[in-house]
Amino acid sequence: MANIYVTRKIPEGGLNMLREKYGEFEMNPDDRVLSKEELLEKVKGRDAVLCLLTDPIDREVLEAAGPQCKIFSNYAVGYNNVDVQSAGELGIMVSNTPGVLTDATADHAAALLFAAARRIVESDIYARAGKFKGWGPLHFLGQDITGKTLGIVGAGRIGGAFARKMARGFDMKILYTNRGRNEELEQEIGAELVELPKLLAESDFVSVHCPMMDETHHLIGEKEFGMMKPSCVFINTARGPIVDEAALASALKNGKIFAAGLDVYEEEPKIHPDLLGLDNVVLAPHTASATFWTRTRMAEMAAQNLIDALEGRMPEYCVNKEFLKSR
Numbered sequence: 194m195a196n197i198y199v200t201r202k203i204p205e206g207g208l209n210m211l212r213e214k215y216g217e218f219e220m221n222p223d224d225r226v227l228s229k230e231e232l233l234e235k236v237k238g239r240d241a242v243l244c245l246l247t248d249p250i251d252r253e254v255l256e257a258a259g260p261q262c263k264i265f266s267n268y269a270v271g272y273n274n275v276d277v278q279s280a281g282e283l284g285i286m287v288s289n290t291p292g293v294l295t296d297a298t299a300d301h302a303a304a305l306l307f308a309a310a311r312r313i314v315e316s317d318i319y320a321r322a323g324k325f326k327g328w329g330p331l332h333f334l335g336q337d338i339t340g341k342t343l344g345i346v347g348a349g350r351i352g353g354a355f356a357r358k359m360a361r362g363f364d365m366k367i368l369y370t371n372r373g374r375n376e377e378l379e380q381e382i383g384a385e386l387v388e389l390p391k392l393l394a395e396s397d398f399v400s401v402h403c404p405m406m407d408e409t410h411h412l413i414g415e416k417e418f419g420m421m422k423p424s425c426v427f428i429n430t431a432r433g434p435i436v437d438e439a440a441l442a443s444a445l446k447n448g449k450i451f452a453a454g455l456d457v458y459e460e461e462p463k464i465h466p467d468l469l470g471l472d473n474v475v476l477a478p479h480t481a482s483a484t485f486w487t488r489t490r491m492a493e494m495a496a497q498n499l500i501d502a503l504e505g506r507m508p509e510y511c512v513n514k515e516f517l518k519s520r
């Protein structure tokens with residue numbers, strides 16, 4: 194049996210690649226997140242681990258794996274759940290699955306934008322409850338989308354893809370913030386790089402796409418919601434802690450902004466109780482990459498990264514090269 198461990202069942206495509214290479218291997222048989230104790234126990238002495246964004250891979254877990262461990266292959270584009278610096282110092286590679294979930298995630302941001310702006314979920318609940326007694330001139334008024342301004346906080350792969358879709362399909366004007374200029378995006382759709390306060394003040398829609406890092410923790414909080422238009426629709430498909438969730442709930446409740454569409458939460462799977470009670474927020478359970486094709490491609494990429502590391506190659510999507518010391 195190969196000395197690898199898979200922390201939770203992923204789509205068969207990836208598991209088959211591992212079976213073909215290594216025969217049998219151990220995998221968490223239950224469709225649930227392992228406890229810290231189980232994780233520490235299960236990774237012990239492994240040559241490679243395939244983990245998920247719901248597994249906190251801190252230094253303790255990495256040390257429990259041991260010095261022979263080559264890789265923690267993370268089944269996600271985001272890898273804020275892994276202490277990549279400690280991994281590098283311990284000689285363990287960490288990899289992710291970028292690219293294949295770009296369109297699915299950008300599509301999901303669009304779905305949330307439309308649902309929140311046009312009050313789709315709220316209307317559905319109303320209709321199902323038998324409250325629809327006839328067309329009304331003032332029923333469920335929402336926000337226009339076509340031709341409006343979309344502010345992209347973090348115009349990388351996903352933010353860029355979302356901006357293109359909305360500029361091309363809905364004639365939206367794009368403002369963006371980013372660590373550097375995205376010249377391609379500027380040339381293709383006339384996107385404009387601005388400072389965050391200008392983006393917040395001028396956008397009709399604000400959508401978050403930056404990675405979760407120390408610098409982006411609570412990047413959007415009370416002050417930032419206060420700078421948005423009262424008609425603004427706010428979207429987050431990136432990571433929950435980038436947004437101060439209590440401040441968001443209060444902004445929605447007090448009409449500081451019009452609505453929100455969320456896929457991620459500050460303390461997943463917990464959702465702020467105030468959000469649960471509000472009509473003007475659409476809540477998705479972290480499903481932005483959840484399409485059949487995307488999840489299969491992610492599984493294949495995570496398997497390939499793991500196989501590359503075990504065969505002595507640098508995986509194409511290793512994310513901690515700068516911290517890896519030679520062993």
Ligand code: GLV
Pocket residue numbers: 246268269270271272294482
């Ligand atoms: C999903 O949140 C991912 O990072 O892949």
Ligand code: GLV
Pocket residue numbers: 270271291292348349350351352402404
């Ligand atoms: C995030 O990882 C992105 O690719 O934009």
